[in-house]
Amino acid sequence: MTLVNLLIEPLQNYGFMRIGLLTAAVVGVTCALLSCLLVVRGQALLGDAISHAVLFGVVVGYLVGGTAGVPVGALIVAIGSGMTIVYVTRNAPFKADTAMGVVFTVLFALGLALFAVFQPRNIDVFHVLFGNILGVRLSDLWFTTVVGVIVVTVLIGALRAFTFWSFDPDGAAAAGMRTGQMEYLFTALLSAAIVGALRTVGIILVVALLIIPGAAASFVTVRLASMMLVAAVIGVTSGVGGLYVSYYANVPSGAAIVLFAGAIFVALFVFAPRGVLRGHKAVLQDDRSKL
Amino acid sequence: MTRRSRVRGAMHTRLGLLTLCAVMLMACGSPAQPNGNARLTVVTSTTVLADLARHVATEDVTVTSVVPYDTDPHVYEPTPADARLMADADVIIANGANLEPWFAALTRQVNGTVVFILETGTWPLLYETDGAPDPHLWMVPRFAADYVTVIADTLAQADAPYAATYRARATAKRDLLLALDTELAVLFATVAPARRILVTSHDAFRYFGQHYGFQVASLYGVSTETQPSARQVQSLIDLLRASQIPTIFVETTVDQSVLIRIARDANVRIGTPLYGDALGPPGSVADSYSAMMRHNAEAIVDGLTR
Amino acid sequence: MSDGILHVDNLTVFFRSLPALRDVSFTLTAPQRVGIIGPNGSGKSTLLRCLAGTSRPSSGTVTFNGVDVKRCRGVFAYLPQRATVDWEHPVRVRDVVTMGRYPHRRAFTRLTQTDHDAIDQALQKVGLNTLANTRVGELSGGQQQRMFLARALAQQATVFLLDEPYAALDKTSVTIMERELDAAANDGALVVVVSHDLSRLTTRFDTVVLLANRLVAAGPPSDVVSPAMLQSVYGWQPNEDGAA
Secondary structure (H helix, E strand, O other), rough: OOHHHHHHHHHOOHHHHHHHHHHHHHHHHHHHHHHHHHHHHHHHHHHHHHHHHHHHHHHHHHHHHHHHHHHHHHHHHHHHHHHHHHHHHHHHHOHHHHHHHHHHHHHHHHHHHHHHOOOOOOOOOOHHHHOHHHHHOOOHHHHHHHHHHHHHHHHOOHHHHHHHHHHHHHHHHOOOOOOOHHHHHHHHHHHHHHHHHHHHHHHHHHHHHHHHHHHHHHOOOOOOHHHHHHHHHHHHHHHHHHHHHHHHHHHHHHHHHHHHHHHHHHHHHHHOOOOOOOOOOOOOOOOOOOO | OOOHHHHOHHHHHHHHHHHHHHHHHHHHHHOOOOOOOOEEEEEEEEEHHHHHHHHHHHOOEEEEEEEOOOOOOOOOOOHHHHHHHOOOEEOOOHHHHHHHOHHHOOOOOOOOOEEEHHHHOOOOOOEEEOOOEHHHHHHHHHHHHHHHHHHHHHHHHHHHHHHHHHHHHHHHHHHHHHHHHHHHHHHHHHOOOOHHHEEEEEOHHHHHHHOOOOOOEEOOOOOOOOOOEEHHHHHEEEEEHHHHOOOEEOOOOOOOOHHHHHHHHHHEOOOOEEEOOOOOOOOOOOOHHHHHHHHHHHHHHHHHHH | OEEEEEEEEEEEEEEEEEEEEEEEEEEEOEOOOOOOOOOOOOOHHHHHHHHOOOOOOOOOEEOOEEEHHHOOOOEEEEEOOOOHHOOOOOOOOOHHHHHHHHHOOOOOOOOHHHHHHHHHHHHHHHOOHHHHEHHHOOOOOOHHHHHHHHHHHHHHOEEEEEEEEOOOHHHHHHHHHHHHHHHHOOOOEEEEEOOOOOHHHHHHHHHEEEEOEEEEEOOHHHHOOOOHHHHHHHHOOOOOOOOO
16 A cells, blocks of 8 residues: 555545545645734734634524525624724724634624524534534535635735735835735735635634644745745645544544644754754744734 | 423513513423423423323423424533523433433432433443443334333322323333334335445434344444544445445434535435434424334335335 | 925824824925934924824824825835834845835736846945845844835835934944935935934934924024023033033
């Protein structure tokens, strides 16, 4: 049984593996590209906040529009909660983590309460929380891919603006860049990516895909552009590799994907050019928390 | 008054309750009973047990199920209203053997008589490799008949003046269930040996399969609390491809998307949904135990004899 | 670079009900070198941020050639006090200088040869061409400042706004900065520097703006930097080289 056979065989014989791998790959790339900016900006937990708020969107979307209403509701609430967090942080005397904490916990609890009161039939809270990549439908894959393409395209198009603004927000504002718009746009992209990733790992674990690839890539390279490339590779590898691990080792797939990503992180942390073993100081520092 | 219709009227009921609460609580004790004149209050964990209990109890006994229709008891999240319901009940009946792992905690503060059916006496339970029991024994009418006996004994113990009535009604119900058992066996005789494989969402049908001569396989195992792995999906697909069965079955209480995907990969049909852990609402095809079992039997025979 | 008129009209800024700036009005025309001086807490940094468009005034306007400064793209180059920049960012010197060209580029378009020439030239002028591939976090304070200046030069900004640019800088960097800023002013730019340093004001600046949370004076250094004026604002009299 060669390695190639091990990799090809599941794909040849099982549609669920083919569609699962495609979905995991798309999600891996989309979230990994965003993770670079999130890690570099110190906003890693913003993804966590928005993903929790999505539970409310899923329940309301279902109650209003049935199964088709779920992704719509999720998108609206995800983008809405993200915008609210940005707005409150900019215009009220709240720090970002306060705004996030209030918005996401309230919406999450609202989602739980609505679920208990209305008992919507076709929503399985467990799957919303932890993903259901083995049950991905073709329509889900389309949705995820379309969202992914839009997010990645806009991100790359706006990358120069985002880079300038991340590094030196005052300088960017002075040069005439619309930093407020950029913050809202970035948050909207993040929200869309999270909704697209719901099926694979669910709202609890999506934050892992929004942090680990970027963080791991920072041990390999210094430049943002190459960091994003490395992160994308890590994201795809984790998604695909995790699914294979789930297949051969009988582990739940969402968890397997995150564990695979974590293993890559540790390996790079130790062995990569900018990792611990080669004596270089890691890019990640704790004292300057820009949450 | 069932919990399902209470939930539907939740909004209105709560508003009304707020104003009437002080008086009502004294008078009726449980928000489920607007006319609170029951002689005895029985609360069960599932709708299946509620149905069996209703056949044993008399008209002036109220029987309510905590877990609503079409709802999975393995992962149900109880509410404070459920706790109040149980606190006010005279008799509380649950399945036991880990069907409702959250139920035991709610029985700690109650005054009524509590029975976990599978934990009284000895039952021919099957166990998993890790030692966990399979609780789905009621899926065989012959054992449901034994459930009825235990229910009658419990009611008799809690309500001695009517003991004879309960036992008589229980005997009648037992006879009906044993007849049902035979009726289903006859029905299943039409399924050829090579087709006698029952694939469902979770392992609710192991005793059923053992009793009626079906090999069973499922995706979620004995409890829906865990997540399947890609390996489990793959082995199920392999099993289906190697067999001749044309249909697999989703269940009303469990998420269907992975099974739908499996059916597509293995090129089999998805059959009529089966009922196992919960009944359907009144007026549905499975609004009583007997109706449920007959519906399941017809769906299985129809699906496997194509 | 064309002439430009930077007009400040009745600028008032409150910080939590304390007036950082009150009714400040003046006009500056390019090209020239302007120094903003005043004691600690006199509102110098606040004024600079309002000129850059990064702070919103409570009332009043700041316009450049009649357009609100917030809407001016590529006109202003703002060299922040170093603390507000994220030095852990995965960018190299060349990447930061390249940012100066972004206001001139639409999304999805490549950098042109003109862009690259401007970047190379800027790096050359500030003497950082050998360090172009270094991570910004590894630079010394002086090198960091020169990098921001190179970004401003690459941007071909019309207005340079610098907040305490020479604080704790090595001599080489100070020399390079002063030389290039003078050259920029000669080429038509309006160079505005917030400075603590009161020495050699007459040689370094064409106009001096003296602040004490309000406009005390704005004009040629010899007028503004009279002993009486400084006494009233600072409370002491500096001698020739700026010491008390």
